[in-house]
Amino acid sequence: MPISPSSMINQYKFEDEPELRDLFITVDDPESHITAIETFITYRVVTKTSRGEFDSSEYEVRRRYQDFLWLKNKLEAAHPTLIIPPLPEKFIMKGMVERFSDEFIETRRKALHKFLNRIADHPTLTFNEDFKIFLTAQAWELSSHKKQGPGLLSRMGQTVRAVASSVRGGVKNRPETFTEMNDYMETFSQKINVLDKIAHRIYKEEREYFNEMKEYGPIHTLWSASEEDIADSLKGVASCIDKCCKATEKRMAGLSENLLPILHEYVLYSEILMGVLKRRDQIQGELDSKVDALANKKPEKDLFSEEIGKLEDKVECANNALKADWDRWKQNMQCDMRSTFTNVAENNLRYYEECLATWESFLASQTVDLHVEEDSEDKP
Amino acid sequence: MWCGRREGRASSSLCPAWLMLHESLFSSSEKMEDCLAKKMEITVSEAEKRTGRNAMNIQETYTAYLIETRWVMRAHSQSMWMLDSLWRRYSEFELLRNYLSVTYPHIVVPPLPEKRADFVWHKLSADNMDPDFVERRRIGLENFLLRVASHPVLCQDKIFYSFLTQLFFPFFQADSRLKALNATFRVKNPDKRFTELKHYSDELQSVISHLLRVRARVADRLYGVYKVHGNYGRVFSEWSAIEKEMGDGLQSAGHHMDVYAASIDDILEEEEHYADQLKEYLFYAEALRAVCRKHELMQYDLEMAAQDLTSKKQQCEELATGTVRTFSLKGMTSKLFGQETPEQREAKIKVLEEQIQEGEEQLKSKNLEGRDFVKSAWADIERFKEQKNHDLKEALISYAVMQISMCKKGIQVWTNAKECFSKM
Numbered sequence: 001m002p003i004s005p006s007s008m009i010n011q012y013k014f015e016d017e018p019e020l021r022d023l024f025i026t027v028d029d030p031e032s033h034i035t036a037i038e039t040f041i042t043y044r045v046v047t048k049t050s051r052g053e054f055d056s057s058e059y060e061v062r063r064r065y066q067d068f069l070w071l072k073n074k075l076e077a078a079h080p081t082l083i084i085p086p087l088p089e090k091f092i093m094k095g096m097v098e099r100f101s102d103e104f105i106e107t108r109r110k111a112l113h114k115f116l117n118r119i120a121d122h123p124t125l126t127f128n129e130d131f132k133i134f135l136t137a138q139a140w141e142l143s144s145h146k147k148q149g150p151g152l153l154s155r156m157g158q159t160v161r162a163v164a165s166s167v168r169g170g171v172k173n174r175p176e177t178f179t180e181m182n183d184y185m186e187t188f189s190q191k192i193n194v195l196d197k198i199a200h201r202i203y204k205e206e207r208e209y210f211n212e213m214k215e216y217g218p219i220h221t222l223w224s225a226s227e228e229d230i231a232d233s234l235k236g237v238a239s240c241i242d243k244c245c246k247a248t249e250k251r252m253a254g255l256s257e258n259l260l261p262i263l264h265e266y267v268l269y270s271e272i273l274m275g276v277l278k279r280r281d282q283i284q285g286e287l288d289s290k291v292d293a294l295a296n297k298k299p300e301k302d303l304f305s306e307e308i309g310k311l312e313d314k315v316e317c318a319n320n321a322l323k324a325d326w327d328r329w330k331q332n333m334q335c336d337m338r339s340t341f342t343n344v345a346e347n348n349l350r351y352y353e354e355c356l357a358t359w360e361s362f363l364a365s366q367t368v369d370l371h372v373e374e375d376s377e378d379k380p
Numbered sequence: 381m382w383c384g385r386r387e388g389r390a391s392s393s394l395c396p397a398w399l400m401l402h403e404s405l406f407s408s409s410e411k412m413e414d415c416l417a418k419k420m421e422i423t424v425s426e427a428e429k430r431t432g433r434n435a436m437n438i439q440e441t442y443t444a445y446l447i448e449t450r451w452v453m454r455a456h457s458q459s460m461w462m463l464d465s466l467w468r469r470y471s472e473f474e475l476l477r478n479y480l481s482v483t484y485p486h487i488v489v490p491p492l493p494e495k496r497a498d499f500v501w502h503k504l505s506a507d508n509m510d511p512d513f514v515e516r517r518r519i520g521l522e523n524f525l526l527r528v529a530s531h532p533v534l535c536q537d538k539i540f541y542s543f544l545t546q547l548f549f550p551f552f553q554a555d556s557r558l559k560a561l562n563a564t565f566r567v568k569n570p571d572k573r574f575t576e577l578k579h580y581s582d583e584l585q586s587v588i589s590h591l592l593r594v595r596a597r598v599a600d601r602l603y604g605v606y607k608v609h610g611n612y613g614r615v616f617s618e619w620s621a622i623e624k625e626m627g628d629g630l631q632s633a634g635h636h637m638d639v640y641a642a643s644i645d646d647i648l649e650e651e652e653h654y655a656d657q658l659k660e661y662l663f664y665a666e667a668l669r670a671v672c673r674k675h676e677l678m679q680y681d682l683e684m685a686a687q688d689l690t691s692k693k694q695q696c697e698e699l700a701t702g703t704v705r706t707f708s709l710k711g712m713t714s715k716l717f718g719q720e721t722p723e724q725r726e727a728k729i730k731v732l733e734e735q736i737q738e739g740e741e742q743l744k745s746k747n748l749e750g751r752d753f754v755k756s757a758w759a760d761i762e763r764f765k766e767q768k769n770h771d772l773k774e775a776l777i778s779y780a781v782m783q784i785s786m787c788k789k790g791i792q793v794w795t796n797a798k799e800c801f802s803k804m
Contacts, residue, residue, distance in 0.1 A: 223587040345801055
């Protein structure tokens with residue numbers, strides 16, 4: 001029976017079957033490390049699990065961004081046609097966000113947390129050996145493990161071969177499904193990028209509005225100092241404006257905590273997906289070029305056919321893996337978009353409801369005063 | 381106070397018989413307790429672009445406003461609705477107001493709407509020919525006429541009446557007297573209440589302009605927030621084209637985002653009317669200051685006259701007794717070049733005594749004038765204060781009502797959008 005620490009359940013958005021979850025990961029507690037050569041940040045990664053393959057049920061390690069990057073590369077290499085979740089970018093070019101500002105670190109921490117959890121929820125990736133090592137190995141164990149595996153030169157060789165076959169790889173025999181996927185991703189990528197820009201623009205406009213509103217309320221208070229009869233009304237208006245100002249701040253926070261990170265994640269996802277589709281094409285390309293070569297060299301048919309058989313298997317595997325993962329990704333995307341935009345709408349509703357209540361109570365106080373005045377006028 | 385378009389305008393020229401009948405409005409036995417506003421309906425119902433030649437024979441474009449008046453005429457036990465209308469331009473309104481300011485210096489004369497568009501936020505045009513500006517000015521001019529017509533003193537003015545009903549309007553040049561109001565001088569003993577009032581009007585002017593400026597910036601930003609949401613519409617629509625299950629939700633949500641973005645135009649237009657209400661009191665501050673200035677002018681005049689009288693009395697005394705208490709060039713020269721003859725001295729004393737008598741009479745009447753002015757001015761100021769408190773309170777309430785309406789619209793749009801999103 002899998003033990004699910006209930007304290008951990010609420011921190012995650014379940015993608016697949018929530019009842020079968022047996023791996024819980026948190027990323028928190030950023031710490032800065034200063035050495036002679038460099039300064040960097042490490043994050044605490046806590047894992048709680050009931051899986052048998054893990055020696056212990058709880059692990060706590062510290063990882064830096066480089067380690068996450070290593071993990072992502074290993075996963076991509078091991079599963080070229082699976083959709084590996086996006087990693088936050090190495091640098092943020094736009095804006096004045098400094099590399100080690102609190103805002104930047106917090107945004108990155110949340111994204112890294114998401115990254116690991118998405119892997120944990122993936123039916124295949126969750127059982128990846130490098131993933132397990134990432135979660136459990138102590139710092140020195142991890143660095144020694146990193147040094148193993150294909151060296152730099154062989155990795156470069158892989159890249160060269162990949163580039164070569166990508167020149168005109170796999171497009172002419174591409175199954176219809178994948179052409180459709182490609183077309184879809186091209187449009188999706190465009191749209192998600194535009195949405196990302198719109199969302200940032202909205203955030204910016206809301207912030208400018210908030211800045212002006214901060215000055216607006218106090219003027220009414222200042223005015224009330226020179227008045228007698230209308231001083232209370234003016235102070236009332238000032239207080240309403242200040243409350244609406246705070247409500248705007250909350251609305252902005254909602255955007256930056258929810259919509260902006262999700263849209264950004266899917267911008268990265270669209271790049272990843274284009275990459276995955278290309279790699280599938282490359283694998284197909286390898287097969288196609290071998291088949292073409294065979295057509296020109298009849299006598300050595302036997303030698304090739306075994307190779308071709310292997311490549312055909314490879315292609316079929318890759319295609320199936322991608323198709324399955326694609327369906328899964330689309331469902332998750334739909335779910336994420338639905339909940340994120342619904343949340344945006346709820347945020348705005350809350351904002352308007354708060355402002356409405358504020359102004360309505362002010363109005364009520366004013367009309368009460370009017371009635372009191374009228375009554376006192378009627379008295380002889 | 382009604383507002384609207386009228387058809388079937390009566391002729392705008394009046395024959396002497398009409399004039400006499402209109403005169404009857406003033407000379408009727410019943411006291412003019414009721415203001416003109418209660419007897420006569422006044423509207424500025426239309427605005428029209430015109431071209432013409434001005435005083436310097438240069439072609440210019442300007443806007444003319446149609447003033448329509450309507451009242452009941454009772455004659456031979458019958459009553460009829462009378463209609464009248466004529467066109468006037470802004471500069472004529474200015475002449476009327478100058479006339480009123482100078483003729484009734486103790487009255488806080490209602491201000492005109494602004495000459496040029498000020499406190500604009502970026503979408504609004506600063507162009508005087510812009511139709512929105514013209515429309516708001518039309519309303520402002522009508523408001524001005526109604527304020528004058530409902531003032532217990534101003535409504536009885538015949539020049540005002542002829543402004544409303546007669547093409548011929550005595551072009552009153554009030555420049556010189558207005559200039560006097562703007563001169564700088566030092567008053568020793570002004571009435572404390574007027575000094576306080578002047579401070580108040582300065583504060584009022586400063587705080588309202590600050591408020592209007594910030595409001596314009598807030599409006600600008602609010603416009604930005606709403607309009608950017610409009611971008612969602614097109615993207616959602618294009619995105620929905622590649623989605624199967626999400627398509628409908630996206631598409632309809634996009635439509636609601638368009639509605640949201642479009643709603644800001646009406647909201648901000650309404651807010652402009654609120655801004656205009658505040659602007660009126662911004663300009664009223666100037667009218668308040670004018671009354672204070674008039675008091676200072678009169679007080680200064682009085683102080684100068686008293687000072688003059690005192691010095692003449694002193695001169696007289698010195699001449700009579702032969703003692704020189706004050707230094708004067710004449711005194712010095714007479715000491716150096718010999719004194720005057722007794723006859724010369726007598727003549728001087730006589731002239732001075734005449735002047736002193738005149739001076740004392742003048743001082744008495746100036747004193748009286750001053751006191752009357754203070755009394756009547758302060759009565760109008762009290763009236764103004766009540767009007768101001770009532771109007772501003774109402775304006776603040778109407779602002780709250782506008783905010784409430786904006787919030788309700790927002791709630792509706794986002795409720796609809798939320799429903800669409802949840803169906804994605």
